[in-house]
Amino acid sequence: MxxxxxxxxxxxxxxxxxxxxxxxxxxxxxxxxxxxxxxxxxxxxxxxxxxxxxxxxxxxxxxxxxxxxxxxxxxxxxxxxxxxxxxxxxxxxxxxxxxxxxxxxxGGDAARDWRKLRDRAQLVRERFRAESNDTASIGDEDADDTEDGNSLAAAIRSQSKRILSLSDAAFVTVIDVVDWLCTRPLGSLRPRQLPIRGVDSKWFETHRSLVTALLGGIGHADAVTVLDAEPRLRLRILDSALIDTHLDDITAPISQLSRLPLSPRVVFVFENLESVLAMPEWHGAVAVHGSGYAVDGVARLQWIGDARIIYWGDLDSHGFAILNRLRSHLPEVESVLMDEATLVAHQDLWVPEPKPSTGTFAHLTGTEARALERLHAEGGVRLEQERIPWETALNRLRTAAEVETSGHLGEGTGRGVGTEHRLGEGLDDDR
Incomplete structure (x- = not known):
C-alpha cells in the first residue's frame, strides 16, 4: 500500500x-x-x-x-x-x-535542537536589539525591519550550527564577549588582555567566527580588530650583504617585514617551509614561506615590487590555485617545477589528491594550464614539492635565477625565463 x-x-x-x-x-x-x-x-x-x-x-x-x-x-x-x-x-x-x-x-533530538536554537536566537535579538537600533538611529518598533536587523538575522542563520553546538556556559560567554567588544573603546588591546573570565587567545581561536559574525550583524564590525593578530611571514635572507643584521631567518608581522631596508634581486616564494629552510646562500636573494593560501601577504611587502619573484608550490590543483592567487596581485610572478615535464619525470612519486580544487584559474600560463589538465587527466594526482629530490630542485632554481640575473644587472637585453615561467614578451601563445 x-x-x-x-x-x-x-x-x-x-x-x-x-x-x-x-x-x-x-x-x-x-x-x-x-x-x-x-x-x-x-x-x-x-x-x-x-x-x-x-x-x-x-x-x-x-x-x-x-x-x-x-x-x-x-x-x-x-x-x-x-x-x-x-x-x-x-x-x-x-x-x-x-x-x-x-x-x-x-520530537526527539531534532525538537530539542529547535527549542535550543530558537531560545538562543531570541536571547541574541533581545540582548543586542538596542545596539542595532542605535546604529540604525531608528525606534524600537522598526528594529526588525532595518538593515541591521536583517544583518543580525543573517549572522544568526549563518552561525546556527555553532550557536547550537555550544554548552550553555560557553554560549553565555560568547554573548558577554560580543557585548563587551561592541560597547567599549578597544585601543590596542589584544585578546589576552580582555577582562572577561575564561577568555584568552585560545578561546578566540575557537569562537572567532561566531563572535565576528555577531559583531558584524549588529553593526560593530570594526570591533573585530581586537581579534586579529597581524598575519606573519617567515623570511630567510640568503645574502647577508642585503641588510646590516646578524639575523637571516625572521618571522614577523608583514608590516614590519615590509619596512626592512631590503632590495633583493630575486624573491623565492615557496609553499613548503622545508624548502625555504633548505635554501643555501644566494647572491641578491631572499626566500619567503608563502604559507599556502595566505600567500596574499607576500604582495604587501613593499620591497618586493622591484624584484624578480619565483614561485614554487606543490604540483597539484591547490598549488596552481595558490599560484593563481599570488599572480592576481603580482602579475610578473614566475613558476618553477610546475610543468608537465616535471610531473611526468616523477610519476613514481605521485599520490592521490584528497580534495582537488575545482576553481577556474585565469592567471596561469599555457604551460601551467597544461600541467593542471594532466593532473586531472591522471585522475586527480599530486606531486608534493618536498618529494622532488633536492639537487634536482636546486638545479632548476639556479637555472631559472641565472637566466634573469644578467638582464637584472643591466648586462642583458631584458627579462627572459625558461619554458615553465611567465615571459614578458615573445611567448603570447603560451599564455
Missing part, C-alpha cells in the same frame, strides 16, 4: 525542520506551512488488506488525540464512499503551521 505512516511523516517533517530551523530561528518566524500528503488508500487497496487500512487510519486518530497545546497539529479528514466498503472517513493531509508544531510532531 502507498499509505504514509506516522513514522514516514515524521521523517519528512524532520527533514524540513533540519533544513529550515536556522532561518526560522534567525527571523523569529511564527508562521510556516508544512503540509504532508498522507496518501490514503484506494477502495481496491482497502479490500486487499482491510486490517492494515484500519490500523493506518487509527494511528492518525491517535496522533490527533495526543496533540496538546504545546504540539498542536491539524489533520484533514475526508469522507470516502466506496461501493464495496461503504462510507469511510480517512485522513488525507497533515498540516503544521508553526515551527513549534513541526518540532512537537517530530
Amino acid at each position: 502507498t499509505m504514509l505512516s506516522v513514522a514516514e511523516a515524521r521523517t519528512k517533517a524532520r527533514t524540513r525542520l533540519s533544513s529550515s530551523m536556522a532561518s526560522w530561528a534567525a527571523e523569529a518566524t511564527s508562521d510556516v506551512r508544512v503540509e504532508i500528503a498522507l496518501k490514503p488508500p484506494t477502495e481496491k487497496q482497502v479490500l486487499s488488506d482491510q486490517a492494515a487500512a484500519a490500523d493506518w487510519a487509527g494511528s492518525w486518530r491517535a496522533v490527533e488525540g495526543k496533540a496538546g497545546d504545546a504540539s498542536r497539529l491539524e489533520i484533514d479528514w475526508e469522507d470516502r464512499t466506496w461501493a464495496r466498503v461503504g462510507r469511510q472517513r480517512v485522513p488525507i493531509r497533515l498540516r503544521l503551521l508553526t515551527p513549534d508544531e513541526v518540532a512537537g510532531f517530530v
Whole structure:
C-alpha cells in the first residue's frame, strides 16, 4: 500500500525542520506551512488488506488525540464512499503551521535542537536589539525591519550550527564577549588582555567566527580588530650583504617585514617551509614561506615590487590555485617545477589528491594550464614539492635565477625565463 505512516511523516517533517530551523530561528518566524500528503488508500487497496487500512487510519486518530497545546497539529479528514466498503472517513493531509508544531510532531533530538536554537536566537535579538537600533538611529518598533536587523538575522542563520553546538556556559560567554567588544573603546588591546573570565587567545581561536559574525550583524564590525593578530611571514635572507643584521631567518608581522631596508634581486616564494629552510646562500636573494593560501601577504611587502619573484608550490590543483592567487596581485610572478615535464619525470612519486580544487584559474600560463589538465587527466594526482629530490630542485632554481640575473644587472637585453615561467614578451601563445 502507498499509505504514509506516522513514522514516514515524521521523517519528512524532520527533514524540513533540519533544513529550515536556522532561518526560522534567525527571523523569529511564527508562521510556516508544512503540509504532508498522507496518501490514503484506494477502495481496491482497502479490500486487499482491510486490517492494515484500519490500523493506518487509527494511528492518525491517535496522533490527533495526543496533540496538546504545546504540539498542536491539524489533520484533514475526508469522507470516502466506496461501493464495496461503504462510507469511510480517512485522513488525507497533515498540516503544521508553526515551527513549534513541526518540532512537537517530530520530537526527539531534532525538537530539542529547535527549542535550543530558537531560545538562543531570541536571547541574541533581545540582548543586542538596542545596539542595532542605535546604529540604525531608528525606534524600537522598526528594529526588525532595518538593515541591521536583517544583518543580525543573517549572522544568526549563518552561525546556527555553532550557536547550537555550544554548552550553555560557553554560549553565555560568547554573548558577554560580543557585548563587551561592541560597547567599549578597544585601543590596542589584544585578546589576552580582555577582562572577561575564561577568555584568552585560545578561546578566540575557537569562537572567532561566531563572535565576528555577531559583531558584524549588529553593526560593530570594526570591533573585530581586537581579534586579529597581524598575519606573519617567515623570511630567510640568503645574502647577508642585503641588510646590516646578524639575523637571516625572521618571522614577523608583514608590516614590519615590509619596512626592512631590503632590495633583493630575486624573491623565492615557496609553499613548503622545508624548502625555504633548505635554501643555501644566494647572491641578491631572499626566500619567503608563502604559507599556502595566505600567500596574499607576500604582495604587501613593499620591497618586493622591484624584484624578480619565483614561485614554487606543490604540483597539484591547490598549488596552481595558490599560484593563481599570488599572480592576481603580482602579475610578473614566475613558476618553477610546475610543468608537465616535471610531473611526468616523477610519476613514481605521485599520490592521490584528497580534495582537488575545482576553481577556474585565469592567471596561469599555457604551460601551467597544461600541467593542471594532466593532473586531472591522471585522475586527480599530486606531486608534493618536498618529494622532488633536492639537487634536482636546486638545479632548476639556479637555472631559472641565472637566466634573469644578467638582464637584472643591466648586462642583458631584458627579462627572459625558461619554458615553465611567465615571459614578458615573445611567448603570447603560451599564455
